[in-house]
Amino acid sequence: MFKTRLSEAQASVQTALDARVAQYPAGQLRDAMHYALQGGKRLRAFLVLEGAAIFDIPAEQAMPAACAVEALHAYSLVHDDMPCMDNDDLRRGMPTVHVQWDEATAALAGDALQTMAFELLTDAALGEAPARLALVADLARASGAEGMVYGQALDIAAETAATPLTLEQITKLQEGKTGALIGFAARAGAVIADQDPAPLAAYAEALGLAFQIADDILDVEGNEDLTGKRLHKDAEAGKATFVSLLGLEGAKARAGELCEQAIAALEPYGERADILRDLARFTIARKH
């Protein structure tokens, strides 16, 4: 059930993203945007669609928000992979955008993917203007100078800091860098339905941290063919991670606790949230 729904969501989100990009003027910029939007687990889009399903919002209605969070995520990866940031040459098993083209194209494609994310949230399919505007405001808060980009800036600063980060500091960093956008994705259905997003926000807070701990574990234990990205970079760079701070077994135990917390937060929704419970379990068990 879970795997089938995730596969279906991956396919429908890819179709919708490709259709939107195809409407832009042809050229290298559009090619690079299209390229950066291929593949990926689509967990953020899936969160949007399944969060929306709890409130009986059909996938067609929530789809522009699902695509928006993936476009936003793709922009952050394209810029984060650039030589002046993480300098990664491999992403989702393919050369990164600045390797495939050049740095200017990566900068511009990332810029335009961010714009595309906000544009998608103005799509009439999502519902009335106040709901769409609330999504725009929520995505801006989650992804800007107090959300994702703030976390990325803390991450860059940590690389040149004299001492490794503490557990408290790395938790704050990751709440911005990965947690904020996962929070947007989880809340989006409630925002569209004009319902209280608090249970989904609590779910996302635990899920986001579990997701990042799982990423840190994969960086140590993972397989580059399965993850499609360079691994062991954190240890080589001497960066503090949840694994370096808690140990491998400690990190796995903490991810398990957070998974249980995430599942518990969904209690108000009963069995309507079963897929989101499965998603929490998948997050910490995934191999990629």
Place this chain on the structure above:
Amino acid sequence: MFKTRLSEAQASVQTALDARVAQYPAGQLRDAMHYALQGGKRLRAFLVLEGAAIFDIPAEQAMPAACAVEALHAYSLVHDDMPCMDNDDLRRGMPTVHVQWDEATAALAGDALQTMAFELLTDAALGEAPARLALVADLARASGAEGMVYGQALDIAAETAATPLTLEQITKLQEGKTGALIGFAARAGAVIADQDPAPLAAYAEALGLAFQIADDILDVEGNEDLTGKRLHKDAEAGKATFVSLLGLEGAKARAGELCEQAIAALEPYGERADILRDLARFTIARKH
């Protein structure tokens, strides 16, 4: 009258931008955003405020849109100045962001300034949700893969093209690179007031092109102390400009014609648009 209103707008826009940035978490990212938002002619913000005044929209109401267009413009300058793009070390008389800090900070500050622009358009001061949402959609169209960033991509591609651009190609490029955002700024008041933006759109189309021709003339005839940026770069790079294609006198004549076209487009608004007429004249006469 015109100079006084422009000075007043510059001061009030700076105050509003500084106040918004001060709400973000402290740190280098916020410092770089604040830095990138200092100075500038604020012609785009002024266009928003004066376009709004035609429809009796007070400056306080239009201010978030005026700030949004300046934040969007600032992001484009920060990224455009980076080594992988235009590689400029001077902007508004100060070191560019990547020179003052580093490239990662410039990438992130630009990213967060774009987000800030969209966030500002969700400000309740601007009016009802449909108007704010229309502004978000209009800014996304003007600044993304079919607007400003598209123009920037054409500009980058032109640098490595075998033959210089034709007048038609450079006009299309500039319609995206500078024209689209000027169009957003000019239309914003009509969008907020839910009135027909066509006259202001026609004004902006002529103004945007006149503005770019004036920039090309300044690149040849200007003073680096007054403009606060490096000049003569286009000729050194062998890039086609309106001056290289039309000659200096031809470019001046064309800018004058466009100025008259812009002024003529404002006819429906009578003397309520006198400041915008002055702005068109100022655009082609400016020394910075």
